[in-house]
Amino acid sequence: MSLSEKDLRYIWHPLTQHQTAKAAIPIVKAKGAVLTDENGKEYIDAISSWYTAVYGHCNPVVIEAVTRQMQQLDHVVFSGFTHEPAIQLSERLLQILPENQKKIFFNDNGSTAVEAAIKMALQYHSNRGMKRDTIIALENGFHGDTFGAMSVSGLSVYNGPFEEHFLKVVRLTPPQDDSSELVLDQLKKFIASNDCAAFIYEPVLQGAAGMKLYSATALDELLQFCKARDVLCIADEVMTGFGKTGKNFASEFVKTLPDIICLSKALTAGMLPMGITSCTEEVFGAFLDEHPSKGFFHAHTYSANPPACAAAIAGLDLLASEEIQQNIRRISQSHREFAGTLSDNEHIMEIRTLGVVLAIDLKAETERYGALRDKLFEHCMNKGVYLRPLGNTIYIVPPYIISEKQLEKVYETLSSVFELL
Numbered sequence: 001m002s003l004s005e006k007d008l009r010y011i012w013h014p015l016t017q018h019q020t021a022k023a024a025i026p027i028v029k030a031k032g033a034v035l036t037d038e039n040g041k042e043y044i045d046a047i048s049s050w051y052t053a054v055y056g057h058c059n060p061v062v063i064e065a066v067t068r069q070m071q072q073l074d075h076v077v078f079s080g081f082t083h084e085p086a087i088q089l090s091e092r093l094l095q096i097l098p099e100n101q102k103k104i105f106f107n108d109n110g111s112t113a114v115e116a117a118i119k120m121a122l123q124y125h126s127n128r129g130m131k132r133d134t135i136i137a138l139e140n141g142f143h144g145d146t147f148g149a150m151s152v153s154g155l156s157v158y159n160g161p162f163e164e165h166f167l168k169v170v171r172l173t174p175p176q177d178d179s180s181e182l183v184l185d186q187l188k189k190f191i192a193s194n195d196c197a198a199f200i201y202e203p204v205l206q207g208a209a210g211m212k213l214y215s216a217t218a219l220d221e222l223l224q225f226c227k228a229r230d231v232l233c234i235a236d237e238v239m240t241g242f243g244k245t246g247k248n249f250a251s252e253f254v255k256t257l258p259d260i261i262c263l264s265k266a267l268t269a270g271m272l273p274m275g276i277t278s279c280t281e282e283v284f285g286a287f288l289d290e291h292p293s294k295g296f297f298h299a300h301t302y303s304a305n306p307p308a309c310a311a312a313i314a315g316l317d318l319l320a321s322e323e324i325q326q327n328i329r330r331i332s333q334s335h336r337e338f339a340g341t342l343s344d345n346e347h348i349m350e351i352r353t354l355g356v357v358l359a360i361d362l363k364a365e366t367e368r369y370g371a372l373r374d375k376l377f378e379h380c381m382n383k384g385v386y387l388r389p390l391g392n393t394i395y396i397v398p399p400y401i402i403s404e405k406q407l408e409k410v411y412e413t414l415s416s417v418f419e420l421l
């Protein structure tokens with residue numbers, strides 16, 4: 001039996017309607033920016049495998065660090081024990097996170113990083129004797145697939161059957177410069193008529209919404225307003241973190257610092273799963289008490305897994321290197337130039353770039369998982385470029401180590417999709 005046949009027999013894939021989906025493509029190798037399938041066909045990974053492998057697949061620096069760690073300490077319970085990789089990673093992260101971040105809480109993926117953030121925010125208020133039960137979120141945001149994370153996500157395509165079980169959430173329109181006053185008014189009304197505990201947002205760039213950008217200045221005003229009313233600001237940097245927007249963290253685009261930050265994906269350089277929820281001293285302080293029940297009784301078995309910590313430390317070394325920083329600048333510049341060449345293309349509704357992210361909204365009607373989306377996907381795969389269109393939005397987030405030639409091929413492939421419309 002082939003791998004595909006065995007896969008069909010045994011496996012239930014994520015985000016897949018198995019009745020209509022084509023068989024999954026067996027990938028046997030990944031190196032740098034390239035994925036290789038079982039027939040030896042190569043694909044440039046133009047989305048860094050969901051924005052994880054930003055320093056390239058099977059990066060030798062990461063492999064070396066993880067291998068060394070695996071031989072020293074594989075895993076140990078992180079409640080009551082600690083270890084150097086976790087301590088070192090925390091120290092290193094706190095050096096580059098916004099300066100008010102003081103504590104690192106470990107989880108094991110992006111959704112659980114968000115889940116912990118929401119629980120922290122709710123308990124922060126409850127520990128201080130306040131009943132605050134409402135979370136403010138942005139329309140079309142995406143924060144993950146666990147219940148808390150789903151509740152705050154605004155993409156109904158994923159949420160439908162579960163909505164009646166959700167947390168109490170009110171939703172703001174992501175503000176643009178010309179709608180900032182309107183959205184601020186919306187926020188004021190929400191805060192006046194609900195007991196708002198927190199505001200969760202993907203700073204500046206909404207990834208799963210289709211790499212949509214919104215105004216940093218307007219976001220700043222919303223954050224300031226929240227802060228003044230003790231509504232905790234939770235920056236979900238699971239997608240935006242670690243250089244993708246051209247800055248280490250997208251929170252650097254705004255002046256007001258978040259109280260809580262969620263990290264995952266590129267955190268571990270695409271090698272191992274891990275999530276992190278960082279917070280301020282003030283948030284942490286609200287959990288200190290003689291009584292155990294005021295502590296944060298939330299844990300994941302693989303919290304602070306040492307090899308994952310080692311991968312993350314290696315990732316931070318790579319991120320800080322001049323080579324990677326230069327690559328990020330090179331890709332950003334190259335994206336801007338490519339976008340410029342398409343500025344009056346008749347098939348494009350909008351083209352936008354931020355850091356290594358480039359997104360094109362096509363003038364075409366299609367559902368998020370509609371037929372045109374599948375056609376675009378297959379067309380690019382046939383040309384040896386892996387990307388995942390979201391409805392009529394086609395976007396790339398290439399690994400920082402992508403070569404100029406590979407990037408050129410990705411652009412050529414993007415330019416060729418217009419013939420399908």
Ligand SMILES: Cc1ncc(COP(=O)(O)O)c(C=O)c1O
Pocket residue numbers: 109110111112114142143144145202207208236237238239240264265
């Ligand atoms: C902004 C954001 N938050 C959270 C998540 C959930 O992360 P995970 O898939 O690791 O649970 C994602 C995943 O795409 C994301 O983009």
